[in-house]
Amino acid sequence: MKIIKYKKVSSNKYELILDNNEKIKLYEDVILKENLLWKKEIDDLDNLLKINSEYEIYDIAIKRISSHVESKKGMYDYLNKKGYDNKNISETIDKLINMGYLNDNYYAKCYISDHLNLSVDGPKKIIKHLEDMEIDYNDYYEYLEYDDEFWKERINHYLEKQLKVNKKSLYIFKNKMLINLINLGYDKELINSCLNNITIDNQDELKEKEREKIRIKLERKYTGDELERKIKEKLYQKGFFS
Numbered sequence: 001m002k003i004i005k006y007k008k009v010s011s012n013k014y015e016l017i018l019d020n021n022e023k024i025k026l027y028e029d030v031i032l033k034e035n036l037l038w039k040k041e042i043d044d045l046d047n048l049l050k051i052n053s054e055y056e057i058y059d060i061a062i063k064r065i066s067s068h069v070e071s072k073k074g075m076y077d078y079l080n081k082k083g084y085d086n087k088n089i090s091e092t093i094d095k096l097i098n099m100g101y102l103n104d105n106y107y108a109k110c111y112i113s114d115h116l117n118l119s120v121d122g123p124k125k126i127i128k129h130l131e132d133m134e135i136d137y138n139d140y141y142e143y144l145e146y147d148d149e150f151w152k153e154r155i156n157h158y159l160e161k162q163l164k165v166n167k168k169s170l171y172i173f174k175n176k177m178l179i180n181l182i183n184l185g186y187d188k189e190l191i192n193s194c195l196n197n198i199t200i201d202n203q204d205e206l207k208e209k210e211r212e213k214i215r216i217k218l219e220r221k222y223t224g225d226e227l228e229r230k231i232k233e234k235l236y237q238k239g240f241f242s
Contacts, residue, residue: 001042006031012059018042027055057084057092062101071107071133072097107133108140120158122151125185148190155186155194163200169207169239170200207240 005017012028016036024045030052031037042048057079064070064078072093079089096102108130115121123144130140159177166173174195181191200206214234215227222230 001045003036003040003042006037024049026052027059030055054088054091057082057088058095061092061096065096065101069107069110070102071104071135072102073134074107075102104133104135105139108135109143112140112143120154120184122154122181122185122187124187125183128185151186151190152194155181155191158184159194159198163198166200167206167209169210170198171239173200173239174198175239207235210238210240211235 001022002019003016004019007015007017009015009025013025014028014031015023015025016031017023026036026048030048034048034051036042060082061075061079064075068074070078075093075096076089079092080086084092093102111130112126115126123146126144127140158181162177162180163173168176177195177198178188178191182188211231214231218230218234219227
């Protein structure tokens, strides 16, 4: 098949119009590698498209890496969702590893650094993600070598921020924080050791505000001693025990 015309369609792609009016899009590197500018003829279209597909998956992978630090599994999942077959994906990933563009150790280092500096995530949550990405323990353990005091400091910082907006009883607050921090990946014993030091200075004020809210709601149905008993029950349920 003879090539009638070349038309640039992007920074690294051309559309080729063939003598049978068929149009194909090829990467510039493929055109140059296959000497098509000089030959102006295609001998084996299927093979040419196969070569072009290999360039395409590599190009997409490089673009991904240029905007996201990726792990090997992360790259595999990304390319798999794009619909490429396992053989091409594996070959591309091997190529990227050999060229130094894909490195699980570097990914782990960046991921841990980002989550320690930009999130409140604890070690268990961070490790869970790395394990999901099939990162080997040897590729990340050194970046998480912190003592208990480091993690306690992060827990306390989180608790201080939550206390500033808290409107619940100390009991409810502690239970909520325990669940939140466990979900964030912190050790239960470390969390409790920090929660044991928590006090709420305006506890009486919060209790009175809650009492009034409950009274307004219940006095439509109850009066006298029954109203007071119901109020006490509701306060108890909300963690105000005294």
